[in-house]
Amino acid sequence: MRKLERALPIALLHAREATLKPFRHELDQIDLTVQQWRVIRVLAEGKACCATELAERCVLMPPSLSRILKNLTERGLIERVNDSDGRRRKVQIAPAGCAKYTQMSGKAAKIYEDLENRFGHEKMETLLDLLNELYAVAEAS
Numbered sequence: 001m002r003k004l005e006r007a008l009p010i011a012l013l014h015a016r017e018a019t020l021k022p023f024r025h026e027l028d029q030i031d032l033t034v035q036q037w038r039v040i041r042v043l044a045e046g047k048a049c050c051a052t053e054l055a056e057r058c059v060l061m062p063p064s065l066s067r068i069l070k071n072l073t074e075r076g077l078i079e080r081v082n083d084s085d086g087r088r089r090k091v092q093i094a095p096a097g098c099a100k101y102t103q104m105s106g107k108a109a110k111i112y113e114d115l116e117n118r119f120g121h122e123k124m125e126t127l128l129d130l131l132n133e134l135y136a137v138a139e140a141s
Contacts, residue, residue, distance in 0.1 A: 019115065020034055022111045022114075023037070023108065023111060026104060026107045026108070026111070027104065030100055030103050030104060032100060032104070033068075035058070035060060035064065035068055036068055036071070036072060036077075037104060038058040038059070038060070039054065039058055039060075039065070039068055039069070039072060039078070040072070040077065040078075040093065040097050040100055040101050040104075041101065041105075042054060042057050042058055043078060043091065043092060043093035043097065044093055044097070044098065044101040044105075046093075047092075048081050048083075048090040048091060048092035049090055049091060049092075050083070050088055050089070050090050051065060051066070051069065051091070054069075054091065069091060072097070073091075075096070076094055076096045076097075077093070077094055077096050077097035077100060078091045078092065078093055078094055078097050079091065079092060079094045
């Protein structure tokens with residue numbers, strides 16, 4: 001068995017927590033959680049999504065997503081809309097959600113830029129490529 005500091009899941013969790021720390025600080029200022037931000041960010045692309053697609057794109061478990069959608073709907077940040085065939089319900093970003101996105105997106109870009117400047121652009125691109133490749137390999141098994 002590998003030493004704990006060389007265990008992939010632990011290393012990924014440490015990197016995740018360290019990476020999210022400045023985001024959490026900024027999100028706290030606008031009363032959003034990291035998970036709520038992921039939903040807002042995906043919906044800000046402009047396409048209404050069904051819950052299944054949204055859960056997959058946001059990397060959220062369906063029960064967690066249900067609670068998040070309820071909260072964001074109650075706060076007027078997202079709204080439910082009928083699908084084109086009328087059988088399914090989708091969610092889309094509401095004007096108040098767009099305002100939250102605008103508030104946070106510039107800050108998020110600066111956080112990413114700072115991290116990439118300190119880590120290195122080439123290393124960041126390599127890391128992202130490797131993580132996406134690891135995801136594909138792990139999903140295929």
